[in-house]
Amino acid sequence: DAGVIQSPRHEVTEMGQEVTLRCKPISGHNSLFWYRQTMMRGLELLIYFNNNVPIDDSGMPEDRFSAKMPNASFSTLKIQPSEPRDSAVYFCASSPGTGTFHEQYFGPGTRLTVT
Amino acid sequence: AQSVSQHNHHVILSEAASLELGCNYSYGGTVNLFWYVQYPGQHLQLLLKYFSGDPLVKGIKGFEAEFIKSKFSFNLRKPSVQWSDTAEYFCAVNAPHTNAGKSTFGDGTTLTVKP
Numbered sequence: 302d303a304g305v306i307q308s309p310r311h312e313v314t315e316m317g318q319e320v321t322l323r324c325k326p327i328s329g330h331n332s333l334f335w336y337r338q339t340m341m342r343g344l345e346l347l348i349y350f351n352n353n354v355p356i357d358d359s360g361m362p363e364d365r366f367s368a369k370m371p372n373a374s375f376s377t378l379k380i381q382p383s384e385p386r387d388s389a390v391y392f393c394a395s396s397p398g399t400g401t402f403h404e405q406y407f408g409p410g411t412r413l414t415v416t
Numbered sequence: 417a418q419s420v421s422q423h424n425h426h427v428i429l430s431e432a433a434s435l436e437l438g439c440n441y442s443y444g445g446t447v448n449l450f451w452y453v454q455y456p457g458q459h460l461q462l463l464l465k466y467f468s469g470d471p472l473v474k475g476i477k478g479f480e481a482e483f484i485k486s487k488f489s490f491n492l493r494k495p496s497v498q499w500s501d502t503a504e505y506f507c508a509v510n511a512p513h514t515n516a517g518k519s520t521f522g523d524g525t526t527l528t529v530k531p
Contacts, residue, residue: 334518343523344460344506357518392459404450405519407459 305408307393313414319381322411325374326395334405335368335378336392344392350376383415418443420509422522429497430530437492437525439481439507449490450508450519451481460506466490477501499531 306325314320326333334349348358353370361368365384370376380387390412394405423438441447451463464475471483481492490507504526508519 344521346518346521349518394460404452404462404465405460407452407461409459 305393305395305406307391307408307411309411310409311412311414313416314383315416316384317382318415319379320383320387320413320415322378322391322393322413324376324378324393324408326376326393327397327406328374330395330397330406331373332396332405333370333376334394334396335376336394337389338392338410339389347378380413383413385415388413388415418447418509418511418520420507420520420522422505422507422525424525425523426526426528428528428530431499432496433529435492435494435497435501435527437505437507437527439490439492439522441488441490441507441509441520443488443509443511445511448510449481449483450510451475451479451490451492452506452508452521454504454506454524456503463492463505497527497529499529501527502529503527 305327308323332351335347336344337347338344345360347360348368349356350370366380368378390410392407392410394407396405397403419442421440449466452460453463454460463479464473464481466473466483474480479494481490483490504524506524507522510519
């Protein structure tokens with residue numbers, strides 16, 4: 302298996318622009334997670350899905366952020382409008398089951414820079 | 417809600433030194449425990465995990481961790497570190513009967529091994 306796939310790997314955009322990050326989880330995995338990592342705040346869970354349904358979005362910083370999972374093999378994280386403080390590495394991770402007896406498999410991340 | 421505390425933010429060791437990174441969690445019920453490693457510029461990868469059974473867990477690359485339920489701890493150890501162990505290490509806790517599928521991560525410990 303190719304593992305969790307994220308695109309793009311790097312994104313540089315201007316403040317105010319819309320940014321869409323994409324994630325393809327490992328086939329057969331039922332849970333998907335979006336994280337943000339910065340030096341200041343470390344690793345933060347933004348939102349996670351079980352069986353394509355958002356379970357907990359309490360980590361989403363504000364209304365500018367939205368996430369969707371239209372099917373089991375694809376998820377997006379959108380920021381509109383983007384701001385410089387959104388600059389971070391965004392990781393997607395997937396897990397084999399809706400239960401908790403599995404570790405998470407992380408993607409390579411998208412490094413977002415908002416100027 | 418569960419929380420995870422990693423007391424050491426930055427550890428600097430010389431090669432061949434022994435390593436112990438602390439991890440404490442706050443949750444009174446059954447937990448699953450994980451250590452992840454993030455090498456520079458890479459994504460998080462699982463080092464080891466504990467679900468049940470022998471509280472001394474052995475992972476990849478010579479790492480091990482011991483679950484001490486009475487102390488709510490899951491410390492990571494390695495008897496002799498190498499320069500290639502330079503990375504950030506995250507402890508994570510998952511409570512199977514709450515927040516199904518969601519793990520709480522510690523703030524991470526940066527390990528620098530001097531050659």
